[in-house]
Amino acid sequence: MNSTMLAIILLAVTALAYQFGLLRSTRQGRTLAREQVHSRPVYHAAWLAICCGTPGLLVLLLWSALEPLLIRNWLLASWPELLGGPAETAGTILMRRLQELAGGADNATALELAAAQQLGQLQTWAALGKTALVALASAGGLIWAARRMNATFKARHQVERMVRTLLLGCSAVAVLTTLGIVLSMVSEAFNFFSFIRPSEFFFGTKWNPAFSSTGNTHGEYGLLPLLWGTLMVSLIAMLVAIPLGLMTAIYMAEYAPAWFRDMAKPVIEILAGIPTIVYGIFALMAVGPFFAAAGELLGIQVRATSALTAGVVMGLMIIPFVSSLSDDIITRVPQALRDGALGLGATRSECIRQVVLPAALPGIVGAFLLAFSRAIGETMIVVLAAGNSPQLHANPLEAISTVTVSIINQLTGDTDFAGPQSLVAFALGLTLFVITLALNVIALYVVRKYREHYE
Amino acid sequence: MNTTQNTQPAGLQAPRAKMQAQDVRVFYGEHQAIKGIDLELMENEVIAFIGPSGCGKSTFLRSFNRMNDTIEGCRLEGRILLDGEDIHAADMDVVMLRARVGMVFQKPNPFPKSIYDNVAYGPRIHGLARGRGDLDDRVEDSLRRAGLWDEVKDRLHAPGTGLSGGQQQRLCIARAIAVSPEVILMDEPCSALDPIATAKVEELIAELSQQYTIAIVTHSMQQAARVSDRTAYFHLGELIEVNATDKVFTHPQNALTEAYITGRFG
Numbered sequence A: 001m002n003s004t005m006l007a008i009i010l011l012a013v014t015a016l017a018y019q020f021g022l023l024r025s026t027r028q029g030r031t032l033a034r035e036q037v038h039s040r041p042v043y044h045a046a047w048l049a050i051c052c053g054t055p056g057l058l059v060l061l062l063w064s065a066l067e068p069l070l071i072r073n074w075l076l077a078s079w080p081e082l083l084g085g086p087a088e089t090a091g092t093i094l095m096r097r098l099q100e101l102a103g104g105a106d107n108a109t110a111l112e113l114a115a116a117q118q119l120g121q122l123q124t125w126a127a128l129g130k131t132a133l134v135a136l137a138s139a140g141g142l143i144w145a146a147r148r149m150n151a152t153f154k155a156r157h158q159v160e161r162m163v164r165t166l167l168l169g170c171s172a173v174a175v176l177t178t179l180g181i182v183l184s185m186v187s188e189a190f191n192f193f194s195f196i197r198p199s200e201f202f203f204g205t206k207w208n209p210a211f212s213s214t215g216n217t218h219g220e221y222g223l224l225p226l227l228w229g230t231l232m233v234s235l236i237a238m239l240v241a242i243p244l245g246l247m248t249a250i251y252m253a254e255y256a257p258a259w260f261r262d263m264a265k266p267v268i269e270i271l272a273g274i275p276t277i278v279y280g281i282f283a284l285m286a287v288g289p290f291f292a293a294a295g296e297l298l299g300i301q302v303r304a305t306s307a308l309t310a311g312v313v314m315g316l317m318i319i320p321f322v323s324s325l326s327d328d329i330i331t332r333v334p335q336a337l338r339d340g341a342l343g344l345g346a347t348r349s350e351c352i353r354q355v356v357l358p359a360a361l362p363g364i365v366g367a368f369l370l371a372f373s374r375a376i377g378e379t380m381i382v383v384l385a386a387g388n389s390p391q392l393h394a395n396p397l398e399a400i401s402t403v404t405v406s407i408i409n410q411l412t413g414d415t416d417f418a419g420p421q422s423l424v425a426f427a428l429g430l431t432l433f434v435i436t437l438a439l440n441v442i443a444l445y446v447v448r449k450y451r452e453h454y455e
Numbered sequence B: 001m002n003t004t005q006n007t008q009p010a011g012l013q014a015p016r017a018k019m020q021a022q023d024v025r026v027f028y029g030e031h032q033a034i035k036g037i038d039l040e041l042m043e044n045e046v047i048a049f050i051g052p053s054g055c056g057k058s059t060f061l062r063s064f065n066r067m068n069d070t071i072e073g074c075r076l077e078g079r080i081l082l083d084g085e086d087i088h089a090a091d092m093d094v095v096m097l098r099a100r101v102g103m104v105f106q107k108p109n110p111f112p113k114s115i116y117d118n119v120a121y122g123p124r125i126h127g128l129a130r131g132r133g134d135l136d137d138r139v140e141d142s143l144r145r146a147g148l149w150d151e152v153k154d155r156l157h158a159p160g161t162g163l164s165g166g167q168q169q170r171l172c173i174a175r176a177i178a179v180s181p182e183v184i185l186m187d188e189p190c191s192a193l194d195p196i197a198t199a200k201v202e203e204l205i206a207e208l209s210q211q212y213t214i215a216i217v218t219h220s221m222q223q224a225a226r227v228s229d230r231t232a233y234f235h236l237g238e239l240i241e242v243n244a245t246d247k248v249f250t251h252p253q254n255a256l257t258e259a260y261i262t263g264r265f266g
Ligand SMILES: Nc1ncnc2c1ncn2[C@@H]1O[C@H](COP(=O)(O)OP(=O)(O)O)[C@@H](O)[C@H]1O
Pocket: B028, B031, B033, B051, B052, B053, B054, B055, B056, B057, B058, B059, B060, B071
């Protein structure tokens, strides 16, 4: 029986256990006074179901994880003569071949056929064993639980505890995954630094990674041109996004009538949901050529794919981000402050400029920082529209490259993660991660501080 | 309507009406919060507005400097006059109106600025001061009149939000009088203050009444009795009774007023 079937049957059995628990505890409780019964029947039933389903599920998962490994080791040990090379790769190839044969293929040697036959047999046994063990575990859990169950049993507490454990488990997965990602990045980055000295990476001003085929030098891995590119594009983006986003937020929070706000806010938020690749295409097809043509009219040399193009489009992308965060923060400024200013005869715009915005400033700065960190990590727009030229120069009309673009460049094509050419991606990723993390932490701190101030 | 509005406080000779509300009706969308009120605020008097909560005291008070304009969906019918001029007239500028009719709110609401800048805010936006020295004088004068000068003169540039609640409220009063208003509207100015701070603010109101016309909403009848010359009792958006304060509290003319001040509801 395969695992999917088994899981479905297990689920059905669990449901039956639930019904059984419901019936049984209702019957048990009937003869007792109300205060003698601790938990309502649903809790008894849930407890029974959990006790029955969980062990079976765990056994199933464990078995499924271990089975291929055990069978493989067994086979390789029994048929060493079939192994043509080192156990690592040849083993995998052999296993694939045997699987095919077991599934019914011809043109095989007798030895191979025998091994394939053994594989089939092993798999049959394994399936049997799995079914038996799962059934045993479930039945055991069910019987154990059913024997403990009586009217005074505190099933409610047990169920609550299990729910808590489950939730804890789920959040642990999220946290541990993050931790795992960071750790693997760190270790690969260290790997990279065994090829290139950190000082060469962090302070190098030349980015020119040579691919291994071009000789035995690794090339140059200076971070600064990329970091500078990232910074330049992000700054241009912020120059676009801050004024437009902030004005939008002010209009939405202070001037727009309710019906308009209700209509426009979702529209703005939809902008935030457009995939960035679409913005990238827009930059490449529309904005870049437009800038180039405009430059030509003015007699200035403007490249279609440049820091300016990428920055402006990225700025457009961030506007909804800036505006909805700032809007929240401006709305949170107490009405009492506005009343105070208006009551003194301030006009609406004086009130906003002199009282509301200063009061909201820390929060708004926080919003800007979050938007900035978003810009720094943005990839698709710059891949398409920044021109990919890792040079240290200060001309926004020229092509440039960024950290994210370089990561993509280093990882596309044939990569083996043995040389610095691809390992550098981890060092770059880690650098980016640290920068955005720092920005986010500062921003969240500032925003939180601001909220405490007014709530 | 059974409004009783005859007796003037004794001892005042030929008092002049500073502001007049004539058949004022205020609506929040469909809901009518004020149902046709006539009332005069006399020059240099302190008039207290009392009544159960939700009866429209704040709404009515805010009508006098058009603060209700800032609320979406709020609409006023009827007329309100300041020195005989309609405050809703086309040539009446709301900025000027609010400079003449100032307001102090329920919760102290100093701006997130220094004490000095809080008080200087009004004079600055109205361009009342000629030069720095003049502004300094105005700030000092306002703080003195609000009885706060001695407490803050050494930290004028500290944030206004760092003061205690009572000090903040007096700062807000100083801020209101810094633009030399003629009328000051106060909406439960002591409801967020402790008894000592309340006493200070009440003292201040008594002093200010020599120079300004003051309308004060209060939920404390003792406070109304202590600070006001006249008291107006509101009920469900109507003005039930207005009379000299001691009359209202000793011989209420209306059964509703009596029920309220004897604590049968509120
Ligand atoms: N901003 C508003 N929007 C809608 N209704 C309001 C608003 N403010 C007050 N009201 C309504 O108007 C009535 C009078 O309120 P208010 O003037 O605040 O009473 P008071 O100050 O006497 O407690 C109440 O019924 C209240 O629900």
